Amino acid sequence: MSNSKSPSIVTIRLGSSWRWLLLIPAVLALLGGWFAVRWYVGNTVAEYAPEVAQGGIELARMAVRWAPGDPLTHWRLGSLEEKTFSAESLAATVSEYREAVRLSPNDYRYWMELGRALESSGDPESSEKALRRAVELAPAYSHPRWQFGNLLLREGKFEEAFNQLGRAAEADVQMRPQVFELAMRVFGGDIDQIAKVACATPAARAQFAIYLVNVQKVDEATRMWGTIAPADRRAQPALSKEMEDALIGAKQFRAVLNLRRELEPDANLPVVGQVWNGGFENPLTASLADPFGWQVNSRPAAQVTIDSLAHTGRGSLRIAFRSSSTLEKIHVSQTVVIEPGAQYRL
Numbered sequence: 385m386s387n388s389k390s391p392s393i394v395t396i397r398l399g400s401s402w403r404w405l406l407l408i409p410a411v412l413a414l415l416g417g418w419f420a421v422r423w424y425v426g427n428t429v430a431e432y433a434p435e436v437a438q439g440g441i442e443l444a445r446m447a448v449r450w451a452p453g454d455p456l457t458h459w460r461l462g463s464l465e466e467k468t469f470s471a472e473s474l475a476a477t478v479s480e481y482r483e484a485v486r487l488s489p490n491d492y493r494y495w496m497e498l499g500r501a502l503e504s505s506g507d508p509e510s511s512e513k514a515l516r517r518a519v520e521l522a523p524a525y526s527h528p529r530w531q532f533g534n535l536l537l538r539e540g541k542f543e544e545a546f547n548q549l550g551r552a553a554e555a556d557v558q559m560r561p562q563v564f565e566l567a568m569r570v571f572g573g574d575i576d577q578i579a580k581v582a583c584a585t586p587a588a589r590a591q592f593a594i595y596l597v598n599v600q601k602v603d604e605a606t607r608m609w610g611t612i613a614p615a616d617r618r619a620q621p622a623l624s625k626e627m628e629d630a631l632i633g634a635k636q637f638r639a640v641l642n643l644r645r646e647l648e649p650d651a652n653l654p655v656v657g658q659v660w661n662g663g664f665e666n667p668l669t670a671s672l673a674d675p676f677g678w679q680v681n682s683r684p685a686a687q688v689t690i691d692s693l694a695h696t697g698r699g700s701l702r703i704a705f706r707s708s709s710t711l712e713k714i715h716v717s718q719t720v721v722i723e724p725g726a727q728y729r730l
Contacts, residue, residue, distance in 0.1 A: 455484040455491065458481070482498060492519075499513075500531065511535060512536070529555070530549065530559060533548030533552060564592055567582045594626055596608060602636050614646065621647075628643055659718060664701065677718065679718065687703070701716065
């Protein structure tokens with residue numbers, strides 16, 4: 385070591401053998417960049433690889449060669465191999481999905497794909513293990529439970545299957561009708577058995593009752609609705625409204641009236657066998673949502689108004705006919721709930 389003329393500069397002289405050490409960081413940086421580029425290229429090729437007919441499998445294989453440690457490349461190759469529908473490709477599919485799971489063991493999606501492929505390859509036991517692991521990794525997601533439940537259903541494990549399917553429907557209510565449809569086929573329309581295995585919560589029972597109305601099983605729907613405690617029914621206002629809409633669509637007006645009495649015990653509701661608001665004491669509403677109110681639609685040919693009598697609080701319906709020809713229909717109506725088999729005079 386020698387000092388230069390400037391006291392602030394120190395010159396260090398290295399032997400020729402030590403100079404090579406300065407190249408190590410540069411070499412490491414080049415290697416790191418090379419592997420990063422390979423990973424990026426492999427991942428991109430896998431993500432945008434075309435379908436099988438456009439040579440997608442070869443591109444996916446190239447992606448695996450470029451990024452063998454990326455689970456996405458193995459998943460993509462497996463998904464394309466699966467579409468060729470041969471025993472060899474199915475074995476390759478399982479192999480690629482296994483590799484994706486090994487590289488990313490906490491990603492439930494790869495476990496789902498592996499479970500599905502294992503069942504297709506004739507190994508339901510391993511498939512069940514894989515799908516059970518997918519559910520464990522994503523217990524709040526609907527799709528792992530849906531896949532697992534369907535596998536258990538095909539294996540004849542009905543109670544556990546509908547437990548999984550029911551919990552999938554709790555996470556995604558759009559699945560609930562499909563669960564009920566499956567249960568109706570599996571249990572031959574046995575309502576009590578379906579309620580036992582697929583309706584673990586009051587909300588599920590309410591949804592089952594709505595489903596039954598929509599498939600024209602109104603008596604069974606009414607019975608199922610009655611098994612829900614009144615407090616639980618009142619705690620589900622959205623489902624109660626959906627039940628009411630379903631009953632209106634099925635023209636089950638007496639059931640609608642009973643439902644309203646339960647939910648609104650102090651409300652001014654129609655009486656069976658009587659015209660409601662016959663004296664027009666209550667204001668008319670233009671909404672079509674109320675099946676029991678007056679439905680009035682004034683037209684130029686038949687202008688409809690209400691004449692109020694101030695001293696009585698009542699009113700009367702006035703229709704001014706201004707048609708030059710016969711009217712086929714006057715747009716004033718009300719739905720009245722009546723007793724079956726009874727006679728009435730209007």
